[in-house]
Amino acid sequence: MAVREFEPIVEMKNVGLSYGDNPAVLSNIDFAFRRGSLHFLTGKSGAGKTSLLSMLYLAQKPTEGTLKVFGSNVSLTDRDTLAFLRRRIGVVFQDFRLLDHLSVFDNVALPLRLKGMKEKEIRHRVIELLAWVELKDNMYVKSSEISGGEKQRAAIARAVINRPELLLADEPTGNVDSEIAQKLMKLFLELNRLGTTVVIATHSNELMERYPYPRLKLENGALTYVK
Amino acid sequence: MADDVIEKFREDKAATPKASKAKLKELARQKPPVERKAELPLDEGYAKTFIKVTVAVAVFLFAITLSGVLGINAMFENSKRQVVSNFTVQVLPKPNYEESRQDLLNVVGFLEKYPDVVQVSVLSDSELHALLEPWLGGNVDIELLPIPKLLDVKIDNAKGFDYKTLAARLSEVSAEASINDHNLWLSRLLKFINSLKMLAVTVLVLVAAAAITAIVFAAKTGLNVHKEIISILHVIGATDKYIALNYVKEISKMSLLAGIAGAAAAAPAIVIIGDMAKGIEAGIFNSVSFGAGEWLYILLLPLISTAMTALTAYLTVVKTLREMM
Numbered sequence: 001m002a003v004r005e006f007e008p009i010v011e012m013k014n015v016g017l018s019y020g021d022n023p024a025v026l027s028n029i030d031f032a033f034r035r036g037s038l039h040f041l042t043g044k045s046g047a048g049k050t051s052l053l054s055m056l057y058l059a060q061k062p063t064e065g066t067l068k069v070f071g072s073n074v075s076l077t078d079r080d081t082l083a084f085l086r087r088r089i090g091v092v093f094q095d096f097r098l099l100d101h102l103s104v105f106d107n108v109a110l111p112l113r114l115k116g117m118k119e120k121e122i123r124h125r126v127i128e129l130l131a132w133v134e135l136k137d138n139m140y141v142k143s144s145e146i147s148g149g150e151k152q153r154a155a156i157a158r159a160v161i162n163r164p165e166l167l168l169a170d171e172p173t174g175n176v177d178s179e180i181a182q183k184l185m186k187l188f189l190e191l192n193r194l195g196t197t198v199v200i201a202t203h204s205n206e207l208m209e210r211y212p213y214p215r216l217k218l219e220n221g222a223l224t225y226v227k
Numbered sequence: 228m229a230d231d232v233i234e235k236f237r238e239d240k241a242a243t244p245k246a247s248k249a250k251l252k253e254l255a256r257q258k259p260p261v262e263r264k265a266e267l268p269l270d271e272g273y274a275k276t277f278i279k280v281t282v283a284v285a286v287f288l289f290a291i292t293l294s295g296v297l298g299i300n301a302m303f304e305n306s307k308r309q310v311v312s313n314f315t316v317q318v319l320p321k322p323n324y325e326e327s328r329q330d331l332l333n334v335v336g337f338l339e340k341y342p343d344v345v346q347v348s349v350l351s352d353s354e355l356h357a358l359l360e361p362w363l364g365g366n367v368d369i370e371l372l373p374i375p376k377l378l379d380v381k382i383d384n385a386k387g388f389d390y391k392t393l394a395a396r397l398s399e400v401s402a403e404a405s406i407n408d409h410n411l412w413l414s415r416l417l418k419f420i421n422s423l424k425m426l427a428v429t430v431l432v433l434v435a436a437a438a439i440t441a442i443v444f445a446a447k448t449g450l451n452v453h454k455e456i457i458s459i460l461h462v463i464g465a466t467d468k469y470i471a472l473n474y475v476k477e478i479s480k481m482s483l484l485a486g487i488a489g490a491a492a493a494a495p496a497i498v499i500i501g502d503m504a505k506g507i508e509a510g511i512f513n514s515v516s517f518g519a520g521e522w523l524y525i526l527l528l529p530l531i532s533t534a535m536t537a538l539t540a541y542l543t544v545v546k547t548l549r550e551m552m
C-alpha cells in the first residue's frame with residue numbers, strides 16, 4: 001500500500017501525439033502526476049490542452065512514447081480493461097458532452113449505472129449532488145434544454161458523482177459566472193482533499209491567482225512548469 | 228487562501244439545514260415523473276421503420292411458407308397412408324367379348340384369394356360410362372366397346388405388400404392384366420413435393436438472409452448516427468457489451484412487436500389458403516390436418532425472429548464498436 005501511494009497516478013515518458021499525417025501536436029512529454037496532487041494546465045488556444053487530457057482520459061493512445069495510467073501502459077491494455085480504468089476517471093469536457101436525449105438526472109446517473117449500482121442508491125446520490133450544484137429543479141429536463149452554465153454544472157456533477165481517483169476538467173468554469181465558478185472550484189478542492197488527483201485546464205488567470213496550485217504550460221508541443 | 232475556501236465549503240455542507248436534507252431524501256424516494264430513456268436510442272427515422280417493416284414482412288412470409296410446407300407434409304402423410312392401402316388393376320379387353328369376360332372373372336378370382344387382399348371391386352359400367360361420356364357422347368353401348376376394365380383392390384398389410392410378386396403372378400393368370408403402380412405415382416408425387424419443399428426452404432433462407440442484412444445495415448447506420456453518444460458512453464467507461472446490450476434491448480422490443488404483427492397478419496391468410504387446399508385435395512387426398520402443433524410453430528416465429536434480431540444486432544454492434552474508439 002505504501003508503495004502505491006508514491007506511485008504516480010499518471011506517468012508520461014517521451015509522450016507524443018499527432019493527428020494523422022499532421023505535425024505532432026505534443027512531443028517529448030515527460031511528466032508524472034502524483035496521487036492527490038492538483039495542477040492547472042494552461043496554454044494558448046490550440047496549444048494541445050484538450051489533446052493532452054484526452055490521452056489521460058483514455059480516449060486516445062499516444063502516438064509516441066509510453067503513457068501509464070493507474071500503473072497500466074495504455075498502449076498494451078485491452079478494450080475492456082480500458083473501460084474499467086475509465087470508470088476511475090472523472091472528466092469535465094470543454095464542450096460538456098452530455099447525452100442530449102437524456103434528462104439531467106439520467107446523465108449524472110450514468111457512471112453509477114455503468115457500475116451496476118442499485119437504482120435506489122443512485123437516486124439518493126444523484127439528487128443530493130444535483131441539489132448541491134443547484135440543478136435539482138431541472139433534473140428531469142432534457143439536457144439539451146438547459147442553459148450553457150447549467151450544462152457545465154451537469155457535466156461536472158457527472159464527472160464527480162463516482163468519486164473519481166483522477167479528475168480531468170477542461171475549462172470547467174468557462175461558462176459560469178464567477179460566483180458559481182468559485183463554488184465549483186470549492187467542489188474540486190474538496191474532492192482533492194479527499195484524495196482525488198485533479199488536473200484543471202484553464203485560461204483563467206483569475207482562477208489561477210486565487211488558488212495558488214502548481215501550473216503547467218503547453219507551448220510548441222512541450223509541457224513545462226510555470227514558476 | 229485555498230485552505231480557507233475548503234473551510235468555508237465544510238461550513239456550507241454542515242450548514243445544510245436538516246429540514247432540506249429530509250426533503251432531498253423524500254425526493255429520492257419518489258418515482259421519477261418521466262420514463263427512463265435508453266442511453267443509445269434507436270434512430271427515430273428510416274432505420275427504425277426499416278427494421279419494423281422488414282421483420283414484420285419476414286415473419287409474414289415465413290409464416291405463410293412454413294404453413295405451406297407443414298400443410299404439404301400433412302397432406303403427404305395422409306396420401307401415403309391412403310394410396311398404399313389400395314391400388315387399381317387394369318384388364319385390357321380381348322377381341323372376343325366372352326373371352327374378355329372370362330379373363331376378367333379369372334383376374335378377380337385370383338386377386339380375391341391373394342394374401343392381404345381385403346376387397347376387389349370392378350368399376351361398374353355405369354361408372355365407366357360416366358367417365359367416358361364427355362368423349363363418346365351419351366348413347367353408346369359400352370358393353371360393345373373394347374374398353375379396359377378397372378379393378379379397385381383394397382389391401383390390408385399396406386406397408387409390406389410386395390407388388391413385384393403380385394405383378395409376376397398376375398401376368399400368369401392373364402396376359403392383359405397389369406397393376407396401376409401407385410407406388411410409382413407416389414414416388415413421382417414425393418419428388419414433386421420434395422422439390423416444392425426445397426423451393427420453400429430456399430425462399431425461407433432468402434427471406435432470413437434479407438432480414439439479417441436489413442438488421443445489420445440498420446444497426447450499422449444507427450451506430451453511425453449515434454457515434455457521438457457512443458464515444459461519450461465509452462469515455463465514461465461503458466464496455467462494448469454494455470452498449471451492445473443497451474441497443475439490443477431496444478431493437479428486440481421493436482422486433483418482437485413487428486414479429487407479432489407479421490404473424491398476426493399471416494394467420495388469416497393461412498386459414499384461407501388452408502381452406503382452398505381442402506377444396507383441392509378432396510379428390511386426391513384424404514384431409515389436410517393443420518393442427519395445434521403447426522400453429523405453435525407459427526406462434527413461435529415472432530420469438531425466433533426476435534432472438535435472431537438480438538443476436539445479429541449484438542454481433543454487429545460489438546464488431547462496429549471495435550472499429551470505433
Ligand SMILES: Nc1ncnc2c1ncn2[C@@H]1O[C@H](COP(=O)(O)OP(=O)(O)OP(=O)(O)O)[C@@H](O)[C@H]1O
Pocket residue numbers: 019025043044045046047048049050051052094
Ligand atoms: N480530432 C482532431 N483531429 C485533427 N486535429 C486535431 C483534432 N483535435 C485537435 N486537433 C488539433 O490539435 C491542436 C491542439 O488542439 P487542442 O484542442 O488540443 O487545443 P487546446 O489547447 O485544447 O485549445 P483550446 O484552448 O482552444 O481548447 C490544434 O491545432 C487542433 O487543430
Ligand SMILES: [Mg+2]
Pocket residue numbers: 049050051094170
Ligand atoms: Mg481545448
